[in-house]
Amino acid sequence: MSELTLTVMRLGFLAVLWLFVIVAVQVIRSDLFGTRVTQRGSRRGGGNASGAPAQAGRQAAAPPQQRQRRGAPTKLVVSEGTLTGTTVALAGQTITLGRAHDSTIVLDDDYASSRHARIYPDRDGQWIVEDLGSTNGTYLDRTRLTTPTPIPPGAPIRIGKTVIELRK
């Protein structure tokens, strides 16, 4: 066998061996598995233009956990229904309501859905209530919610037989 052929084969073999290693590493790179985290930022409800005039034009966002606005509600009170008297402190986190066991307030109410509604602060500290596609709907005062709506102080939110209010 000529020297040249053997040299070519020798180098060729090493090249092929390394190619395998590189391909294997590429497979690992594309082989990430586990859980995927999706950021759902900038969620724009079209209806907010009418519903939240207070925040219009204040996009130069203050961070959400700034000092609470004067006169902002500090607690959520259940005023009617089986949970009457329950209060939950409003500390800037989202409050979910429903019959699911992982809700912040677990409603024992036949007319509530498992994930009924949620109450959350927007970036200005204004509390918003949003219906999560419940069967019987969420009512703010007398109107059934169709979009995320800011909660005026003292307005009752009705979910099935349960009524909750935000208080100072």
Add this chain to the structure above:
Amino acid sequence: MSVVTNTTTIGAIELPSRRNTELLLLVFAVVIPIFAYANVGLSIHGKLPPGMIAYGGGLAVLAGIAHFVVRRYAKYADPLLLPIGTLLNGLGCVLIWRLDQSQRLQNLAKRQFGHFSESAPRQMMYTALAIALFAAVLLLLKDHRTLQRFTYISMAASLVLLILPVIPGLGADVFGAKIWISVAGFSIQPGEFAKIVIAIFFAGYLMVKRDALALASRRFMGLYLPRGRDLGPILMIWAMSLLVLVFENDLGTSLLFFGMFVIMLYVATERTSWIVIGLVMSVAGAAVVGATASHVKARVTAWLDPFACYTKSGACEQVGQSIMSFGSGGVLGTGWGQGNSDLIGFAANSDFIFSTVGEELGLAGVMAFLLLYGLIIERGVRTALAARDPFGKLFAIGLSGAFALQIFVVAGGVMGLIPLTGMTMPFLASGGSSVLANWALIGILIRISDTARRPAPAPAPSPDSEMTQVVRPS
């Protein structure tokens, strides 16, 4: 508008099974050894080897069977374990066949035993058996958690496996180390199988005891020192590994078991102190035994300066020849079939097979081989991270830790980094027990990774969501 909610949704990635990637890599992993085989034939005999079609076909059929079994019974398993195992095993067969062609080794065998028999066909037969064992593991072991039931039985079984070679009449003293038993004409290395069995015991035991071992401790000089009574198990394993060392003269096996226990203990408890304690104990044990047992002492002398005692002792000559093999290989090696690693003589195709890689493929080849082993270990550790049950986590870590230790011990031994121990390079070295045990190990890792990567079943629909009553306007 500005209603911004930073909500994050965390969901499972819909995972492709990656079986086609595996098949592609597997084809690659079969072609490379065939190329190497042709290369050896061309450089030694000047023509393509006659057995090339049989060898290539055999390897392809075995790989195909293994792939089919994985596709059928472990759909979501890791795509890399099987191809890398196949590649290493195929190249191992080529290395053994290459050393079979050496005139020097043939003469040596004729002088010592009166006849010479080729090792490569035997290795191919063991590979076929090993693939059968691999398939059997995947077929029979539907869920690795069933092994958890055998925690204490496997402790007893591993003790028996470790003691077997010492029993007179059954054990065979081969060149100083008593790690073989001969049954019906076959010599078996029970230590290779004990490696897997003892991992079951460690995983099952540590899963139950890890809270006691992790939490009950005193802080002393930045280290969490465990309570005296919690030191019991580690002392027992230490004593056991020392007994193996003393009675079987086998540094490798005892290091493997103790090291594996320390790794699993560390993973189970997250306490660095166990590693410190383990290192101190193993250094102390090795120092005492190294100073007293004659067989180990010879190995240590050969490690410290192989060229000082080169002409006097066989062990020194082997290590010296091995180091010269690596040296003369250089960066790119001499090419398949053109090295002189057969000068190592006895055990050139088992314990010292990595020297042939070093000489004929050079540093580039050695690095590629070590990376391939590293990839197997990485996939094992990744499997452990992804496993959802603590037993599977510990078991996978134990198996890949043992694999890693074995490679370190063997490669370090032939390169002169640590004293040589009588262990085999997984998949490369000639020997049935090693091939069988390592394919079983890969099979178990594939089973655990299949369980770990299988997409979680969709959550059951919440029963109370249907019970919501609808308000009917009356």
